[in-house]
Amino acid sequence: MATGYRLDMRIAVVGQIARDLVLVVPDVPGSGGHADVLERREVLGGKGSNIARGTRQLGATAAVVGVVGDDREGRLLVERLDADGVATAAVVCRQGVRTALIVDVVCDGGYRYLEDIPEATLVTVEDVRAASATLAGADAVVVQLEQPADAALAAVRAASGLVVLDGAPEGRAAELLAAADVVRADHGEAEALTGRSITGADAAVRAGRELLARGPSVVALEVPGEANVLTWDEGSAVVPLTDEEVVDPTGGGDAFVAALTVALVRGDTPEEAGRLATAAAGRAGRHPGGRTDLTGLTLGARQLG
Template sequence: MTTPVAAVVGQLARDLVLSVDAVPGAGEAGDATGRREQLGGKGANQAVALAQLGVRPRLVAVAGDDVIGDVLLDQARRDGIEVTAVVRRRDTLTGLIVELLESDGTWRYVQHLPEAVLLTEHDVEAAHAVIAGADAVLVQLQQPPAAALAAARIGHDAGRLVVLDGVPEERRDDLLAAADVVRADDREARLLLGDEPTVENARSLLDQGPRLLALGVGDGNLFVWRDGDLRLPLTDEKVVDTTGGGDAFTASLTASLLRGEDPATAARWAVAASGATVGHPSGRPDLRSEDLAKRVRELSGE
């Protein structure tokens, strides 16, 4: 069986995660109880997860021309990620995301992601062959609308599985028309469908293009497709850090669909992957464990 390929269009950044007992107040200093420095950003996180799930990821992102960019791309290659379509922006520092993670799971981000480390429409068009040649195209909508739409349309026109991560603030109709799957967390789902997303108003959105919606609904996730729906609770995994849970969710949902599994099965894989990721600090997934399949069976009632 041929290994499926996925193009991931999104963010690459250096992640610095500092665990602290409490965030110090103004004018105070505090000690970190733990420190992690790693390849991060939503695009890279999803690419790492896909590689762990048996999909060959191609990352379409921007790194600076600094030494940090060199280090992160070396790590991406070791993770099994193809990085030929990563743009090295001249005179630019690679994006940086600093997470302060308190012992109760509360987190705060300080990030430096200026315009120079975001994809442009030209960047995406330059990666046309990489995107069109993949079996699935994952598009993070935190990228500029023109770049996100260009990636979605390339995938759609090539007949690929197009997965949108987030809610479009601009060009919404055009993006939805190009999408097969839309993933939205709790906040994004409310922006998309109102204060109380329901099966009925979610299904009305399917008329605009998507064939599967995966929506956060507070205590779980709601999945809606043309001839079915499924509500799954969050897993009972102890939550240490919610960072990266959504990225693992989106990657696992995509990997399952690429295996030809039905929406209900894909939904269970997505929830299981998210639960496995929030049980440890930082957004870096670890989905190669046999425990993941066990979690899926438990969600299926087996």
């Protein structure tokens, strides 16, 4: 294994914790129809949990800042996070609230999500304040931007390490970008952030350069069906998708962010980090649902986890 890399890193992730019910069906019935379920998985999900677990599997000490309800499902999700080695001291158990549920109906390599995400399961500014020690002590803080913009901003301001944003914020974009070191977005999110549609690698580089001018020093953008494009101050790199057959893309973004963050913290170049991240996202597509195992993911001769 290469030496000189940081493997004792601490990573905190602010984001969703949810129960995932994954159903694989041969076709999606219309009203009055029915379909046999070919495969069913009930797993710990939510982007915050998935990213945190991914970083743990890649060798980091991981913590998640997120919210569950005070129901049986919430307790089971926290137990699952503990079993996965993700610190749960900063998980909030909200009284009188039901834990978020996402039903992922997978058919022909695509998904349909049915989401029950109660407002009260979103992370608040107060939740972030209560987690300030976790955030301040982390080498990297990953903020999944499907949380309210005020809470996201409080999280990046509480961070002292690398600040990684995933997605596009609901508001306060200028302040969030100004405080970010790394921004990662899928094509829809990239369009929301820049107003440009990501039609190819050149468009992704242009959008990446625009985002760099707004604060971050590394940007990773998805070109749909083709590549992920990394841009940074001195250069850019186009990393083609892996050629694995994608059964369900769910969790691809989460695996990507986890690997990108670990690689950048340990000192990889943005291009190397983008390659590892793309390999991670490819792995996530191999199975239905977002619970991906990144253990032992390698990049050339370098192994993580």
